[in-house]
Amino acid sequence: VYHRRKDEKKKEKRERRKRNAExxxxxxxxxxxxxxxxxxxxxxxxxxxxxxxxxxxxADQIEDEFSKFFSNEKQPKIMITTSPKPSKSVKRFIADxxxxxxxxxxxxxxxxxVKELCQWALEEKFTHLFVLxxxxxxxxxxxxxxxxxxxxxLFKVSSIKNCSDIPxxxxxxxxxxxxxxxxxxxxxxxxxxxxxxxxxxxxxQFVGRRVVTFHNQRDFIFVRHHRYAFEGEGIEPKLTxxxxxxxxxxxxxxxxxxxKGKPGAPVCTRVKE
Numbered sequence: 406v407y408h409r410r411k412d413e414k415k416k417e418k419r420e421r422r423k424r425n426a427e428x429x430x431x432x433x434x435x436x437x438x439x440x441x442x443x444x445x446x447x448x449x450x451x452x453x454x455x456x457x458x459x460x461x462x463x464a465d466q467i468e469d470e471f472s473k474f475f476s477n478e479k480q481p482k483i484m485i486t487t488s489p490k491p492s493k494s495v496k497r498f499i500a501d502x503x504x505x506x507x508x509x510x511x512x513x514x515x516x517x518x519v520k521e522l523c524q525w526a527l528e529e530k531f532t533h534l535f536v537l538x539x540x541x542x543x544x545x546x547x548x549x550x551x552x553x554x555x556x557x558x559l560f561k562v563s564s565i566k567n568c569s570d571i572p573x574x575x576x577x578x579x580x581x582x583x584x585x586x587x588x589x590x591x592x593x594x595x596x597x598x599x600x601x602x603x604x605x606x607x608x609x610q611f612v613g614r615r616v617v618t619f620h621n622q623r624d625f626i627f628v629r630h631h632r633y634a635f636e637g638e639g640i641e642p643k644l645t646x647x648x649x650x651x652x653x654x655x656x657x658x659x660x661x662x663x664x665k666g667k668p669g670a671p672v673c674t675r676v677k678e
Contacts, residue, residue: 444623453592462595469596470551474532474603481604483509484531486522492542497567499537504568504577505617505630506604509535519548527553533604537562551603558600560626575632580613581606582630588621601626 425435440446455462466472473479483506485499491514503509517525519536526534531552538546544565550557568574584605589598601619609615614634620627 451591454590455592455595466599469599470554470556471599471603475599475607477607479532480606481508481533482531483533483535483604484526485509485511485535485537486514487537488539489514492539494542495537495539495544497569498544498565501567507579507581507606523552556600578613578615580610580615581608582615582617583609583611585616585618587618594621
């Protein structure tokens with residue numbers, strides 16, 4: 406039945422093309438091709454879409470939590486940790502994250518709580534805290550908090566492709582990457598885009614030809630890390646995220662006055678498996 410229906414569609418297509426060719430030869434109008442309905446062209450226009458050069462939005466961005474990162478008054482410093490006893494696949498993902506973010510450090514979780522980690526990270530002058538969660542030996546979530554006063558966002562993570570999974574991937578360099586924030590057009594989208602952009606220094610070194618892209622589509626954020634050579638050269642990692650929740654100016658306050666056990670030593674290169 407399937408093959409018969411497929412052959413019928415091919416026959417209908419050939420006949421339609423023949424009729425259109427005859428109509429063009431006679432100078433007649435041909436019927437317009439129907440536009441396929443997709444999620445993108447059937448979606449209702451978002452009421453909170455921001456127009457370019459909005460004075461109110463620009464004024465808000467000058468005073469928000471990320472303005473110092475975008476003006477290079479403050480340089481991001483990221484602390485990455487996981488749930489206790491992370492799997493090998495999560496460690497490989499962390500190694501690629503440390504190559505993507507130019508000033509990221511991995512600390513073993515051990516028996517410390519998140520609040521204790523926040524306190525210790527503040528003492529060591531970290532600006533961001535990443536906490537990776539996993540399920541079935543795969544990273545499935547990423548909690549990101551801007552220290553000390555937030556905001557905090559929880560992202561679901563899927564479709565991870567590490568450097569080792571990409572054939573003939575380009576080599577990584579230590580140059581600062583260019584950052585592309587694409588399709589963050591609503592008020593919430595702009596805030597999420599600035600949240601993500603604040604994790605990078607905004608002094609790109611173009612000689613390195615590195616670019617990190619965050620593309621927002623259908624409420625998913627597609628993350629790509631490339632090194633361009635006018636033909637496209639993928640590096641690592643590739644992943645897809647989806648925001649689960651986002652707090653507005655959520656304050657992260659450590660409750661314990663002292664830390665019982667500090668996190669493990671930082672790993673500044675590849676993570677040992």
